[in-house]
Each structure stands twice: as structure tokens, then as C-alpha cells.
Amino acid sequence: MNSYQNKPAFIVVKRFILLLLFFICAISLQAQQLVDVSQLNKRNGVKVRVEGKLIDVKWPAGRNGHGRLVLDLEKGMPLFKSVGVESKAEFKEIAAGLDPAFILTIGKRTLDPKSGGWDVFFDRVPKKPYKSYLVNFDKRSASVSSSGAHTIIRISDMQAASFRGALEITLYNGSPLFNVAAVMATEADSTAILYDAGLVSKTQVWQNISWSDVKNVLQTTKVVHETAAKDQEVKYRTIIGQSTVGSLALFPPPHQYFYPLDEAFNLKFTWWGRNYGNLMPGYGMGIRQDPLGDRRYVPWFNAPPKTSQRLNFFCLLDTGTSAEVLEEVKKFTHSDSYVPLPGYKTMASHFHNEFIMDVVLKGLPVPEKPEFKEVLKKAGVNIVHLGEFHGPGHPKGPDEERLKELHALHEQCARLSDSNFLLLPGEEPNNFYGGHWLSFFPKPINWIMSRKPNMPFVSVHPKYGKVYRIGNKDEMLKLLEVENGLAWTAHARTKASTGYPDAYKEEPFFKSETFFGAAWKAIPADLSLPTLSKRVLNLYDDMANWGLKKHVIAESDIFTITEQNEMYAHLNVNYLQLDKLPDFKDGWQSVLDAMRQGKFFVSTGEVLIPVFTVNGKQSGNTAKISSSGKTKIVLSANWTFPLNFAEIVSGDGKEVYRERINLNNTLAFGKEQFEFTVNLKNRTWVRLELWDIAANGAFTQQVWLE
Secondary structure, three states, rough: HHHHHHHHHHHHHHHHHHHHHHHHHHHHHHHHHEOOOOOOOOOOOOEEEEEEEEEEEEEEHHHHHHHEEEEEEOOOOOEEEEEEEEOOOEEEEEEOOOOEEEEEEEEOOOOOOOOHHHHHOEEEEEHOOOOOEEEEEEEEEEEEEEEOEEEEEEEEEEEEOOOEEEEEEEOOOOOEEEEEEEEEEEOOOOOOEEEEEEEEOOOOOOEEEEEEEEOOOOOEEEEEOOOEEEEEEEEEEEEEOOOOOOEEEEEEEOOOOOOOOOOOOOOEEEEEEHHHHHOOOOOEEEEOOOOOOOOOOEOEEEEEEEEEEEEEEEEEEEEOOOOHHHHHHHHHHHOOOOOOOOOEEEEEEHHHHHHHEHHHHHOOOOOOOHHHHHHHHOOOOOOOEEEEOOOOOOOOOOOOHHHHHHHHHHHHHHHOOHHHHEEEEEEEOOOOOOOEEEEEOOHHHHHHEOOOOOOOEEEEOOOOOOEOOOHHHHHHHHHHOOOOOOEEEEOOOOOOOOOOOHHHOOHHHHHHOOOOEEEEEEOOOEEOOOOOOOHHHHHHHHHHHOOOOEEEEOOOEEEEOOOOOOOHHOOOOEEEEEEEEEEHHHOHHHHHHHHHHOOOOEEEEOOOEEEEEOOOOOOEEOOOOOOEEEEEEEEEEEEEOOOOEEEEEEEEHHHHHHEEOOOOOOOEEEEEEEEEEEOOOOOEEEEEEEEEEEOOOEOOOOOOEE
């Protein structure tokens, strides 16, 4: 006989209810232990619901209503149970059953102090043994926290070889944009890495995969789930999955994902299909790196011990077509161009295109509109400073050969310049001073990088006019002084300038006003940083503490320039304070004056700083500071990706001080004026950096303090 038959019915019901409540509480407690939401700000518009092993997150996505992710922590189940947008209480599921997947490729960094240590560029990592690993993901626990207008979902654990870490999904209020990152660190020293990543599924999720080809034409292929993975050449670094309801665009940080190379070749940076790399199970799409790079010097990314490397990509949701979501992605980089800014002109520097030696003087047909000019004009570059004869040519003579080459350079620069585009001659002489450096004159100058004892410093040639012959560093300085030119260290403290300008900082030519300073490019690459490379920015601060009023200009330092190339990832520009472009025939002294006076800022393109003042003084000027040190900094900024932080950098002649100001309450596509009050007592200089959530940024030149 059943024992319950001898008990009153209400007792049986009561016990059943108690057991049910206990069971519910146990499940609730388990869910709370599995998912920590204690650091979630419930007032920033994000709604999180935890049910068992499901995390349902909705965030305000601007005009798109709300973005929504349903994450499944059950082992063996896809993490992204559902991805979509919700508008007016109607949920549109764009995709379901997706898993983030990462392949981590680990190689060996050559750390030789003579090559720059961690700042090394001349490293051939793929020439040494390396191995690729699928990152294992064990969904043990999760947390959901707020950081300003960002919501961070962290799920542990992830592991590949000696690397350990967790998955982070970051949602950005005001946009249907989110970031997926494997955040991992290693204890191993001398490590260089690459990563491929994407979203994969066991079942068919997408109807079509789309991308823009390098001619800017949208291409679409119908999904056949058994199609083997294919590396895809694209423009805008974006691959798109389209379902019956909408589209998901997947793309990397536009500059940070591309480790430094001498070429901007398009190495098929996206992929789609099944079993990518013979490591990712299922069908997917994503981003990738070619381990061999441009087959020259291939340094990959630095991964110093105990640094949290962010192997990440972005996703953008849209209920429209692939073409529509691609247009939304393009807005983040202004369609891969540098937008006009009133009162400024854009200048890019350091291009070894070798148009003169490889085309003009080779007897080949000279195109009326060379491809490199069209590419740079489309990118919104107003002024291009060349670095011709970097290898080819006869910089040291014979004299007639050298003068013929310079004449062709000046002639082509004049021909190809127009009212909106100025092509300016420049070289990387690499003579006299030490290391590598750039020269820049305000008009065409004929000079030969050698002088025989019986030859004068300056003479007049019957065809080419005034000619300078330079035999040493003193004569080089004299030429720059006489012709009002500028010189600066190229790729300072790395490449063939390792150890420079430090090695000649006491030389008269370096202390001279003709020596402008140094050039900045993102060398090295390190995915643990929320910024691009600090190598030259650190030098900038050192030079200021040396008591020298030097400046830092952006440089690209690449060779071929074609429409097919992934140019934008490797470009950066200087926004010079110029109301108009000078005419080539009249010279371009105003360009050098803006540089010399520090009237410019450097930008990757997504972040702009049209206004920066310190107690009312612009960069390049001197501001007075009160005895209390209280100082007012005004910053006007435009941006595409949400901002991350501003950093006020100052020095007192000995130490460098950094004050970071969190700007993670900003939304995408903003324009705002900020005012900061800081204490700069006993400081002698100050400058500012501004960085967004994709490690794009801009930095000003210094304001000097007294």
C-alpha cells in the first residue's frame, strides 16, 4: 500500500508544493551561480534575463530598436541560440545556432636588442616552426557587467596550447554592433601570433554569403552547406551572411587586425564555407590572416608573457539585405576614406611607389591618370609626400643620371598635381645622418648625395639649373637650412632606424629646426593594447623631455599602391591646418610651415580632433599655466565607432605623466566638445590622444607650457 494513502490530502499537496519550491529555488540558485549579473547596471537600457543555462540579452540599438542575443551555456549546444533585432515588440531572428570559433597560430618572435626587441620589424616568423590550434571553449560560467554604454558578457574558459582565457562579447548601446573576442594570455616568452575567427554552424543558417569585390561590386553566392571553405578577397574587410529575415556582417578592427608589412597586398582576409582550415567543424564565415604575409619581413603580432591578447571581430545586424548592411559597415570607415574637415587638408607620407624608375624612365607607356593617384584621391588624401628612389635610381650619381631622375620626378609631380591633389617629391636618403630618414623640400630641389673634393657645394647646370652636392652631415644640414627643408627619422627605433634618433640626439643637425622629429606607423602590432603602436609616441614624449620642440607625423611606408590592395588598413593621415592647397608651380611652403609649427593632428580616419586647446592655445603654441597648475583642455571630436578613452600625456623634462579619461558612455557616430580640467603644475608640455573601441585613434601635437 502506498504510504501517501494514509495521509490527509492537504499534507500530500503541502509536501509536493514544498518540494516544488525547493526544486525551483535550487534551479534558480544554480543559474545565479552560473551567471553573475551583480555588476550589471540595470538603468542603462540593457535587459538581461537568465533562465537555467540561457542568457537572454537585449540592448538599445538606436533606430533599429533593440539588438537581442540568446546565449546557451549548455555544453554541446551552439552558444548563439538566437541572434536578431526587436522593434515594437516584434522580434526578427536573423540567425540561430551559431558558434564563435577561433584558430590561434603560434610562432616564435626573435628578440634581439640590436633589432629592437619587441619593437622588431625585421623578423620572418613564418620561416621558423609554427603551429595552428583550434581554440577550445568550455562554457563553465558567465558574467554580465556594464561599463558605461557597453555591456560585457564574459564566458569561461578558452584554451589553445599555452594560451588560456575567456570569451568576451561586448554590446554597444545605440547600435546593432557587437564585438566577439577570445581574450587569452600565455606565460611563454618570445611569442608571436596570428588568429583566424568567425561564426560557424552545424546546420544551414544562411541563404547567401556576400561581399564587395575590389572593384566595389557586391558579389553573392548561394549557400550550399557542403561547400568547402574558401579564402575570399574582398573590399572593406567584410563578409556577410544573409538569411530570410536579415543580414549579419562580420569584419575585423579596420587597422588593428593588420600587422605591419611593407606592402598592402590584399591577401584574402575573409573566408566562407565548410571546415575552414581543416580545424573549424561546420559551415561558417569569418576573417583570416595569411601567415606568409607579403613574403618579405613578416613579424605577425607580439604576444608578450601575461598580456591579454584580444582575438576579436565585430558583427553588425540588419533586417535588410546584404547590400544594405554593407552600407552600414562602410559608414564606420567613411567608405575607406578620409573625410574633409573645414580648415584642414589631409596629407599622407612615405610611399615607395617608384613610378619614376619603374614606369617613366623604363620606357613604358606613361598613363595619363596613374592608378596610384586615383587610389589615393578616392581615399580622400589631398597631399602625398613620396619616398622615391628607395633602392632603384642613382642618388649618389653619376650626376647626369641622378639629375635626369630628379627632373622626371619633379615633372611628373607637377603634371599629376591639381587643385584638389598635390603630389610632392620626397626621398628616404639614408645618408649622412644615420639610420633612415625622410627629406622634404618646399619646391623642386636638385641635389646629389655625394660630392667629390674638386666639386663645389652648389653649382649651376646648363639644363637643370641650381645643383647641390652633399658630402657629409654638415653639408646636409646646410642644404636644409638654405632651402628651408625638413628631415625626420623614418620608422624610428625599428627597421633600419633601430637605435635612432637616440644615437644622434646630441648632434647639431638633430637639434636644428630643420630636423622635424619622427614618423609614426603602427609598428609593432600587439592585440593586448587598446591602442595602436606606442613606439613612436613614446619617442615623442622622450624628445619633449629632452627639451626639444620636435613633432611626429604619420607615415604609411608601403610600396605598391593599387585598387586591389587593402590600402585603408595600412594608411593613416595628417590633418594639416591649411585653408587651401598651394599650386605646385608656386611651391608648397605652407605645407612645411604647418608641419614645422605643429599645426596638425594624426588620424587613422575614424577619429578626428578638429579642435584642441590648452588654456586657449592650439598645438605647436605655448600656453601659460597658473601657479596652481589648474589647466583647461578643450577638445572637439568626431568619431564613428564608439569612443573608448582620451589620454592626456604631459611631461616635466624628466618624467611622463598619463591621465586616462574614460569615454565609454559615447555612442557610435558622435560629435561632441569635451572640457577637461587637469593639474599640469611643473609640466613643460602636454598633448592628447583619443582612441575608440576598435583601437582606431588620433593624436595631437604638443602644446608647450610655461
